[in-house]
Amino acid sequence: MKNYLKLVHFEVNRFFKFYLILIGLTALSQLIGAIIISQGYMKNAKQVMAEQQFSMNQYIEKHGTFSFYHFKQSEWFLLPIFLCITVLIIYVFFIWYRDWFGKNTFIYRLLMLPTERITIYFAKLTAIMLLVLGLIAFQIVLILFDKQIVNSVIPIDFQSSFSIYDKNSLEIWSWLYPNTFPDFILIYAVGLLFVAVVFTAILIERSYGFKGILGAILYGLLSLGVFFVPIFLANFYPNYFYPMEIFILELVAFMIVLGSAIWLANHLLKHKIRV
Numbered sequence: 001m002k003n004y005l006k007l008v009h010f011e012v013n014r015f016f017k018f019y020l021i022l023i024g025l026t027a028l029s030q031l032i033g034a035i036i037i038s039q040g041y042m043k044n045a046k047q048v049m050a051e052q053q054f055s056m057n058q059y060i061e062k063h064g065t066f067s068f069y070h071f072k073q074s075e076w077f078l079l080p081i082f083l084c085i086t087v088l089i090i091y092v093f094f095i096w097y098r099d100w101f102g103k104n105t106f107i108y109r110l111l112m113l114p115t116e117r118i119t120i121y122f123a124k125l126t127a128i129m130l131l132v133l134g135l136i137a138f139q140i141v142l143i144l145f146d147k148q149i150v151n152s153v154i155p156i157d158f159q160s161s162f163s164i165y166d167k168n169s170l171e172i173w174s175w176l177y178p179n180t181f182p183d184f185i186l187i188y189a190v191g192l193l194f195v196a197v198v199f200t201a202i203l204i205e206r207s208y209g210f211k212g213i214l215g216a217i218l219y220g221l222l223s224l225g226v227f228f229v230p231i232f233l234a235n236f237y238p239n240y241f242y243p244m245e246i247f248i249l250e251l252v253a254f255m256i257v258l259g260s261a262i263w264l265a266n267h268l269l270k271h272k273i274r275v
Helices: 002-052 056-063 068-072 075-101 106-111 118-153 171-176 181-236 243-272
Strands: none
Touching: 002 056, 002 068, 002 075, 002 118, 068 075, 068 118, 075 106, 075 118, 075 181, 118 181, 118 243, 181 243
């Protein structure tokens, strides 16, 4: 456990400077965006009210109130989120390939550590999940600051009620921030499974060279197929299975794919990747 925690700390620390840059860019973009969009709304509202001699109530009746959704769908808000998602997806691959293609093939130093090699796999997997959850938590806190900026510029009477689970929110928002704890566990467990499968596919490619590329692709497709079998069954036989049965089948498929990914990764690290 001690070696595992050290490796997790090591992996997180290797990315931490770039991670802070991502956090800084996200905060800067969204905070500036909240100011610009809020001021733009109030400037337009005051101009219309002055030109048409509207009272506040008349303006709201004709043009509606300001919804925080307008900010959430702006480039100021969305672009840094998509940037973070893209960077982390790339890093899922880079976290392994950097060790192989970096200076002095650092992977061999990792493999020679006095610990089970699968610990390296788990440490990298944990590091990715910590980075993801860290950004998710940061975004929740940042939204509170964004909202405070909006409140300081736009009077409450000009605003509609706000919830991060607004029905008009983008679909990706409900994936990033599920509104129930079971949904949160389910979605991020699937994310964990995706990362585990990618990690194992990378180890297949690293173990068998050029032939490993085809093997990694086939393994990924097979894992994907096994995971989606219960969903296919539910679609082909819509009235045959109870929802709980589909859930149990999906849970079994999840455990099979995750278990096979870990077992295969352990086998490759022990017997196929030589130092």
